[in-house]
Amino acid sequence: MELLYKPWPWYLAGPVIGLTVPLLLWMGNKRLGISSSLRHICAACLPAKIPLFSYDWKKELWSLFFAGGLLLGGIIGGLIFANPDPVAISSKTIEYLSSIGVSQHAGLMPTEIYNWENLISLKGFIVMIVGGFFVGFGTRYAQGCTSGHGILGLSALQWPSLVATASFFVGGILFSRFVLPFILSL
């Protein structure tokens, strides 16, 4: 039983993630990708005659079911069978985070940043809202995210996906090195 609460090592999580690629193709030529679900929700809720959102989103309903599955997977793995211990990140990262005022507790997310009151603070607004905006804007502009380019595109040996994945990491590494410390210290 205790095993159910333990986090998975990379050599278990990685292969399971990789196997969803052929599974979705086999089930109905579906391409792994989640940023497209954001597009479908826009098309369903507020198309506003924008060409990007003017299509029959009901044909892409599978993508929303898949996203619903992600939510349920989060409930099962992160709530019902939640790991009672803090995430085992490296001591260097713990040291860095505490130096800018982010302490680590049990759970996957830093609750001192991720809470409702913080949404109206400058730090919380930048992390949660501006950050979310960048995720939605950037993935749509890049026509894919970590799963669509980083897993599926690379698996299909598509060089544009290699450029995309490299860009994700260049953006993330530069931002976390030069900008994020100032935001988190706010």
Place this chain on the structure above:
Amino acid sequence: MKNLGYLFVGIVFGLALTKGEAISWYRIQEMFRLESFHMFGIFMTAVPIGAISIYLLTKFRVKTLEGHPIEKPKKHFHPGIIIGGIIFGFGWALTGACPGPLYAQIGSGTIVTIATLLAALLGTWVFGRIQHWLPGFN
């Protein structure tokens, strides 16, 4: 009914992301600071397994459940891959989330991530609204 199958694959994918801690803000900070192998280990096992699977599916001309030929996914290059990719990288570093983990973060009990998901929807919508003024689409 078929959609329930996709729901199930989504659950497995979400479970792997959550239990593999790929949805953890802490893990993403650690990854971008290159201070652990964990996240890179996930990519470096997921991608070869996906690649070998696609190779085998096409080599043996496996048909889909409905009997259609499997189409190899193609991705085309345009400037947004780089510009949008970098903008997404900023967002990933801030939120510790790509679109998939956003859903799983909400499920795992950080309910306030709903606000981040709504912001991501707004970002997607604004992109659609202004894309004709952006490099790569005009």
